[in-house]
Amino acid sequence: DTGVSQDPRHKITKRGQNVTFRCDPISEHNRLYWYRQTLGQGPEFLTYFQNEAQLEKSRLLSDRFSAERPKGSFSTLEIQRTEQGDSAMYLCASSSWIATMNTEAFFGQGTRLTVV
Amino acid sequence: AQSVAQPEDQVNVAEGNPLTVKCTYSVSGNPYLFWYVQYPNRGLQFLLKYITGDNLVKGSYGFEAEFNKSQTSFHLKKPSALVSDSALYFCAVRVTGGGNKLTFGTGTQLKVEL
Numbered sequence: 001d002t003g004v005s006q007d008p009r010h011k012i013t014k015r016g017q018n019v020t021f022r023c024d025p026i027s028e029h030n031r032l033y034w035y036r037q038t039l040g041q042g043p044e045f046l047t048y049f050q051n052e053a054q055l056e057k058s059r060l061l062s063d064r065f066s067a068e069r070p071k072g073s074f075s076t077l078e079i080q081r082t083e084q085g086d087s088a089m090y091l092c093a094s095s096s097w098i099a100t101m102n103t104e105a106f107f108g109q110g111t112r113l114t115v116v
Numbered sequence: 117a118q119s120v121a122q123p124e125d126q127v128n129v130a131e132g133n134p135l136t137v138k139c140t141y142s143v144s145g146n147p148y149l150f151w152y153v154q155y156p157n158r159g160l161q162f163l164l165k166y167i168t169g170d171n172l173v174k175g176s177y178g179f180e181a182e183f184n185k186s187q188t189s190f191h192l193k194k195p196s197a198l199v200s201d202s203a204l205y206f207c208a209v210r211v212t213g214g215g216n217k218l219t220f221g222t223g224t225q226l227k228v229e230l
Contacts, residue, residue, distance in 0.1 A: 004159070031216065042120075042206050042220030043160070056217065091159055097216075104150060105218060107159040 002026060004108035006092050012114045013082055020078045021111045025094030032075050033105060034067055035091040036060065043091055049075060050097060082115045089113075118143040120207050122221035129197045129228055137192040137224045139207030148210040149190040150218065151181055153203045160206065166190060177201070197228045 005024040013019050025032045031050050035043035046065070047057045051072035061067075064082075069075040079086055089112050093105040119142045129135045141147055148167055152160040164175025171183045181192045190207060204225050208218040 006159075033217070035218075040222070042208075042222050043218070045217035045219070048216055058217075093160075104162050104165050106162060107152070109157075109159040112157075 004092055004094050004106055006090075006108040006111050008111055009109065010112050010114075012116060015084060015115055016081055018078065018080045019082055019113065020076050021090055021092075021113075023075045023077070023092030023108060025074070025092070026106060027073075029094035029096050029103075029106075030072070031095045031097050031105075032069055033093040033095075034075070034077050035093065035107075037089040037091055037110070038087075046077075079113075082113075084115045087113055087115045118147075118209050118211050118219045120209050120219055120221035122205075122207055122224045124224050125222075126225040126227065129226070131199050131228050131230055132196050135192075135194050135197040135201070135226065135228070137205050137207075137226060139190045139192065139221060141188050141190060141207070141209045143209055143211050145211040149181075149183060150208040150210070151175065151179070151190075151192050152206045152208060152220075154206065154223070155203050163192070163205075197226075199228050199230060202226055202228045 007022045033048040034046040037043040046061050047067050049069040064080045067077045089110045091110045093107045095105040096103045121140045150165045151163040154160050164173050166173045166183045174180045204223045206223050207221045
């Protein structure tokens with residue numbers, strides 16, 4: 001499978017615990033994005049990387065959220081001190097930026113987080 | 117700020133009939149427009165995009181969309197619906213030179229019945 005891969009697919013955690021999600025993008029893609037999707041809503045942008053550089057962060061990304069892409073390949077999204085409002089589907093996507101053109105983004109299957 | 121509106125929460129069509137899923141957008145620059153489809157408990161699958169050129173864009177699974185600049189619309193269409201087309205459809209916009217985030221609509225649930 002050469003698509004975007006996310007792990008785990010499902011995570012149930014107790015309020016106050018820390019969680020970390022992983023995303024492996026399509027191998028030749030240099031851009032990686034994180035989105036959050038709640039029930040009945042479209043995905044909302046959280047942050048994106050070009051190679052290992054984090055170039056944009058949404059105001060939705062509170063101080064409890066941190067994302068990394070240390071070697072410009074896979075990425076992790078960590079949520080500290082989880083709250084019930086963090087319950088959502090976390091989607092990762094990747095694309096290529098070539099000669100000022102950005103290809104369409106391809107999405108992974110998401111990690112569904114439930115905070116109890 | 118950029119935004120997308122999908123005015124219908126649900127669209128019901130009979131199999132074999134044409135379908136249309138509506139999308140309008142608001143941006144301050146030139147838009148890149150996209151349609152994605154989401155099946156239950158799955159991520160989003162890319163269907164088609166408009167970047168520039170011909171206003172009628174053809175995509176996967178027989179879907180097409182028409183870009184209308186004057187009406188700021190990008191409606192998704194298919195001449196003959198299949199039951200397997202039943203899913204959640206999202207329209208999204210990205211602005212050229214305005215960052216790289218996609219802004220999505222709230223989605224339209226398409227139900228195709230026999």
